[in-house]
Amino acid sequence: MDTMRDRFIATTSRLLDDDPRLALVLAEISRDGFDRAERTHPDRVINVGIREQLLIGAGAGMALTGMRPIMHTFASFLVERPFEQVKLDLGHQGMGGVLVSAGASYDWPAGGFTHMSPGDVALLDTLDGWTVHVPGHPDEAEALLRLAAAGDDRVYVRLSLQSNRTGRPVGGAGFSTVREGGGGVVIAVGPSLDNVLEATESLDVTVLYATTVRPFDAAGLRRAVGATVGADVVIVEPYLAGTSTAAANDALADLPHRVLGLGVGRAELRRYGQMDEHLVAHGLDPRGLRERISAFVRR
Numbered sequence: 001m002d003t004m005r006d007r008f009i010a011t012t013s014r015l016l017d018d019d020p021r022l023a024l025v026l027a028e029i030s031r032d033g034f035d036r037a038e039r040t041h042p043d044r045v046i047n048v049g050i051r052e053q054l055l056i057g058a059g060a061g062m063a064l065t066g067m068r069p070i071m072h073t074f075a076s077f078l079v080e081r082p083f084e085q086v087k088l089d090l091g092h093q094g095m096g097g098v099l100v101s102a103g104a105s106y107d108w109p110a111g112g113f114t115h116m117s118p119g120d121v122a123l124l125d126t127l128d129g130w131t132v133h134v135p136g137h138p139d140e141a142e143a144l145l146r147l148a149a150a151g152d153d154r155v156y157v158r159l160s161l162q163s164n165r166t167g168r169p170v171g172g173a174g175f176s177t178v179r180e181g182g183g184g185v186v187i188a189v190g191p192s193l194d195n196v197l198e199a200t201e202s203l204d205v206t207v208l209y210a211t212t213v214r215p216f217d218a219a220g221l222r223r224a225v226g227a228t229v230g231a232d233v234v235i236v237e238p239y240l241a242g243t244s245t246a247a248a249n250d251a252l253a254d255l256p257h258r259v260l261g262l263g264v265g266r267a268e269l270r271r272y273g274q275m276d277e278h279l280v281a282h283g284l285d286p287r288g289l290r291e292r293i294s295a296f297v298r299r
Helices: 004-018 032-040 052-064 075-080 083-092 120-124 138-149 190-199 218-225 245-251 275-281 286-297
Strands: 022-026 045-047 068-074 097-102 130-133 154-158 176-179 185-189 206-210 212-214 231-240 257-264
Touching (some): 004 022, 004 097, 022 052, 032 045, 052 068, 052 075, 052 097, 075 120, 097 138, 120 231, 130 138, 176 190, 190 206, 190 286, 206 218, 231 245, 231 286
Parallel strands (some): 022 045, 185 206
Antiparallel strands (some): 176 206
C-alpha cells in the first residue's frame, strides 16, 4: 500500500494538470516526487529552499493574486516554525490556502525532536477559521486533499505514516459511527481508529470516527451521547493529548459528562527509537488504550 505522502504527491500532480488555479509551494521536502510537475508547470510549482517562513509568505502572495496555493513540508516546519506567517500572511489578510504536512507527531524518530510535531493541531487551534483534516488512510487523504483544493478557505491536511488497514468514506465534515454501545463514547481520530477498535472490542461503548476535527462536530457528539446521564467521552488523538477536550466539553456544557483526552504526552522521549515504540510509550497501542479506556468508562 502506498503512504499518505505518496498519495499526496500523485494526487497533487494530477490536480495541477487539471486546475490552472492551483499552485504548489515546497521547501525542498518531497521535491523529487514533484519533478515532473515542476517541469510541466514551472510557473505554479515553486521551491523556496529551506526557508519555511518564505514558504508561507510566497503561498499567501499567490493567494492574493487569486490562486489556490498548496504549501507542503514537515509539520514542525509548516506550522510551528513559520507560525507568525501562518497567523498574519494567511489569517490576518483573510487569504485561503492548503497546508499539507508530513512527519506528524513522530513518523521519523531518527530525525530527532526537531522533526516531531505533536502540538501542531493545538497551535492552529489558537487561530480562527481553519479546517483541520486528519486522514487515517491514503484513500481518505486523497479525498480530503481534493476537497481542500477545490475550496477557498484555510485548510490543514495532516498526513502520517501511521495508517488504518482500510479507508472509509469521508465527506469533510462530521463524525461517523463505527460501533454502537451504551457505556460511553470513544472518538477515534484518523490513524488511531484500528487501535481503538481493537482496544474496545468487548467494551459496551460507541466508537465515532473523525477525519475532520475542526470544526469540531458538536452535534454529532451530542447525538452519540443521546439521553445518557453522566456520559463518559474519550477522545483518542494522534497528537497532543487533550487537544480536543475543550471542544467536547463545550459541546456537552449543559449535560453531566466526563471527558478523557488521550494522545501524545508532553514529556519529550529522548531515546527516539521507532514509531511503534512511541505509540507504546504514549499508551496509544491497543493494550495501553484498553487499560485507560476501560478504567475510565467502568462505573
